[in-house]
Amino acid sequence: MKSLHSIGKYFLMLGQVFRKPQKRGIFKDNVFKEIEELGLKSIGIVAFISFFVGGVVAIQTGLNVDNPWIPKYLIGFATKRSIILEFAPTFMSVILAGKVGSYITSSMGTMRVTEQIDALEVMGVNTLNHLVLPKIIATVFFYPFIIALAMILGIFGGWVAGELTGLYSVDDYVDGIRLDFKPYLIRYALIKTMVFAFLIATIPSFYGYYVKGGSIEVGKASTKAVVWTSVVIIVFNYFLTQMLLG
Amino acid sequence: MIEVSNIHKSFNDQLVLKGVSATFKKGDTSLIIGSSGSGKTVFLKCLLGLFEPDQGDISYDGRHVIKMSTKEKRELRKEMGMVFQSGALFDSETIEDNIRFPLKMFTNQSEEEMLDRVNFVLNRVHLENVNKKFPAELSGGMQKRVAIARAIVMNPKYLFCDEPNSGLDPRTAIIIDNLIQEITDEYQIITIINTHDMNSVMEIGEKIIFLKDGLKKWEGTSQTIFKTDNEDVTEFVYSSDLFKKVREVYNKD
Structure with missing residues (x-):
């Protein structure tokens, strides 16, 4: 019953979020601020993880493909497919849910408990529109670039791993990358990313905006926000995969 | 004029306001007093529209808040x-940006006009050279003054203060009280202050409303509060030794 109440409250929140911004100039500034906070500041961790996980995926595949009848270019092919289809859009989104989600909930939760949101309300500001919509715009339109970067760096990580370990040749790896290239799969991954970005912006905002109490409650809300965002991403991933590829 | 009639407010099963009525006039500084948990903050938040009363009516110069849409409420605010x-x-913005925010959001003033206005209100609350500082760099009293500056930057008709001098030393508290009083007189606004500080009552209590357990138990002025026989009020006022001595002086007079 409580969960149903929360889901209803979440959709009512979205109703207030998707309103015309009260002042276009302020809204534009907020969007750029959020692109910096939620997007640009996440590039480092995304790049680091993508490069190394890409390398590990390629090494693992290489170690498990020791049958002489299986061509070595399949290592590059498998690495590319797993990075584009799942690792970059889903795995990276779960990581971003942790990093960005906790930031959103704790910053909004702190604004709530220190009455900064009340101060905005009293001024006549639509606080949900003012605080949440820029986050949605920033993540939904910027995360596809981050995930595209994760794909490139992941595949590059596999290439470097081949060079360093000698498990497979660079030529075989590149042949595998070029094999059966389907642009639709990139589109599928970016559509998933945009849906996940929406969830990463809105679920933690919901937990932060409606927090009650003090610093401990803000901490608890951050944890809940990260857990639920990750769970919802995984569930949506299942349905989106079925819808778009099934 | 703000007219509040018979407002009730409950949270879950707990009734916090049990039918409070009051009238607040232009140019008056009114104090809502009472112990912690008496319903003062809920009453103020109902006036601000942050809480919706379960029952009763609130009107601002004839405009009834209860009947207003969310958009109309935002206009009133x-x-x-x-x-x-x-x-x-x-806290992530400078003092200047804090005060400029309402101007930026709701007016079409140029950057220069906004800066002039920001400097004017900062000057009005006796603060200088703080424009580029962040709230954390200021003392509690200075932060309260910035909050007052931000509250008056849009020339409000109604000013609300929730325990404006809590956590301040007595001298700074009196400065803040006097500042609010001066601003009320100067701009002829309606000011409502929530407090449990008896010094404020003595300094600026033109009209005082005493709340207890969600009910209005008494209404009067700083002059009459020390003479009332109302047991709830005397219990609250004379809970400190200082005011017991004040009563002795009053009685001698």
């Missing part, structure tokens, strides 16, 4: 200024 107990300054 542009006529209000609020000083929160914590100051509620935006």
Whole structure:
């Protein structure tokens, strides 16, 4: 019953979020601020993880493909497919849910408990529109670039791993990358990313905006926000995969 | 004029306001007093529209809040200024940006005009050279003054203060009280202050409303509060030794 109440409250929140911004100039500034906070500041961790996980995926595949009848270019092919289809859009989104989600909930939760949101309300500001919509715009339109970067760096990580370990040749790896290239799969991954970005912006905002109490409650809300965002991403991933590829 | 009639407010099963009525006039500084848990903050938040009363009516110069849409409420709030107990300054923004925010949001003033206005209100609350500082760099009293500056920057018709001098030393508290009183007189606004500080009552209590257990138990002025026989009020007022001595002086007079 409580969960149903929360889901209803979440959709009512979205109703207030998707309103015309009260002042276009302020809204534009907020969007750029959020692109910096939620997007640009996440590039480092995304790049680091993508490069190394890409390398590990390629090494693992290489170690498990020791049958002489299986061509070595399949290592590059498998690495590319797993990075584009799942690792970059889903795995990276779960990581971003942790990093960005906790930031959103704790910053909004702190604004709530220190009455900064009340101060905005009293001024006549639509606080949900003012605080949440820029986050949605920033993540939904910027995360596809981050995930595209994760794909490139992941595949590059596999290439470097081949060079360093000698498990497979660079030529075989590149042949595998070029094999059966389907642009639709990139589109599928970016559509998933945009849906996940929406969830990463809105679920933690919901937990932060409606927090009650003090610093401990803000901490608890951050944890809940990260857990639920990750769970919802995984569930949506299942349905989106079925819808778009099934 | 703000007219409040018979407002009730409950949270879950707990009835916090049990039918409070009051009238607040232009140019008056009114104090809502009472112990912690008496319903003062809920009453103020109902006036601000942050809580919706379960029953009763609130009207601002004939405009009934209960019947208003969310958009109309937001329009009305542009006529209000609020000083929160914590100051509620935006901690990631400079003092200048904090005060400029309402101007930027709701007016079409140029950058120069906004800066002039910011400097004017900062000057009005006796603060200088703080424009580029962040709230955390200021003392509690200075933060309260910035909060007052932000509250009056849009020339509000109604000013609300939630325990504006809590956590301040007595001298700074008196400065803040006097500042609010001066601003009320100067701009002829309606000011409502929530407090449990008896010094404020003595300094600026033109009209005092005493709340206990969600009910209005008494209404009067700083002159009559020390002479009332109302047991709830005397219990609250004379809970400190200092005011027991004040009563002795009053009785001698």
